[in-house]
Amino acid sequence: MRAATNAARLVTQILTGEVWPPLADRNGARPDADGNAFLLPGMGGVTLGVHCGDPATGYAADHLEPGLSIRHRDPRANMALQFLTCVGNTVRTASGEEGFVIGQHAYVLADLPEEALAEVTVGDPVTVVARGQGLRLTDHPALTVKNCSPELVERMPGGTRADGRLEVHVAATVPAEAVGAGAGMASEFANTDLMGAYAGLSEDLSLGLEGLRIGDFVAVEDADHRFGRGYRSGYVTIGVISTGHCMLHGHGPGPSSLITGPAEAFHIVRSPDANLEVIR
Numbered sequence: 001m002r003a004a005t006n007a008a009r010l011v012t013q014i015l016t017g018e019v020w021p022p023l024a025d026r027n028g029a030r031p032d033a034d035g036n037a038f039l040l041p042g043m044g045g046v047t048l049g050v051h052c053g054d055p056a057t058g059y060a061a062d063h064l065e066p067g068l069s070i071r072h073r074d075p076r077a078n079m080a081l082q083f084l085t086c087v088g089n090t091v092r093t094a095s096g097e098e099g100f101v102i103g104q105h106a107y108v109l110a111d112l113p114e115e116a117l118a119e120v121t122v123g124d125p126v127t128v129v130a131r132g133q134g135l136r137l138t139d140h141p142a143l144t145v146k147n148c149s150p151e152l153v154e155r156m157p158g159g160t161r162a163d164g165r166l167e168v169h170v171a172a173t174v175p176a177e178a179v180g181a182g183a184g185m186a187s188e189f190a191n192t193d194l195m196g197a198y199a200g201l202s203e204d205l206s207l208g209l210e211g212l213r214i215g216d217f218v219a220v221e222d223a224d225h226r227f228g229r230g231y232r233s234g235y236v237t238i239g240v241i242s243t244g245h246c247m248l249h250g251h252g253p254g255p256s257s258l259i260t261g262p263a264e265a266f267h268i269v270r271s272p273d274a275n276l277e278v279i280r
Contacts, residue, residue: 019124033249041060053214057253068117087132132147132152147187184229193251
């Protein structure tokens, strides 16, 4: 993205965590949106076979977290991991495998090549090279950057236009009525789940979101994520889809927040290639 930033003034911190195990309770099954019981793999652990550019929907999974699900055992250190890690940051495993952060959920999520993921297991330590919180687009004071590494900003298509607006390319536009779980939370923590982004629904129920992919950049309409996540008419939040298929009502594939501000400060371009694959 051809936009001036304060990247030279940012600091880098080395954060640590570990691959957290998948968790369940003794009851096992949970209800889907229609009250039907299901028992499926989902959050936590090492999830193979799903990477940036792959479909976000259609899996036999519940709140799919692609790649590595990372957290710290100390609650306060875990909050630092959640708040300071940014999309695009480098992650390294104890075996020397390297990948990048794709977003936050209950865990920090990282994508690695399939052969690298196969070398990682639950409990393995993971290092995150955290840089990006405090990033500003210096020519766009109305816009607030969240959870976004400067390297990601540099590689995203678009940039500052002659009319002063920020051009951002997105794979999809998300209507305000699709926003589900995650509204009201801090925009540096977890992500926003999208209702309607379920495979196999009619167009009126899927809200046009069935084709979302992991890593897609999206524009969430009427969403102000400057100080938490809330509805505000005339605002837009740019996010990246970091989680996949979910069976629970009010949940679904969800974007981590990246850039937010008044809609008139953006020039949104729809592009099917607007995906985190740009940083591979």
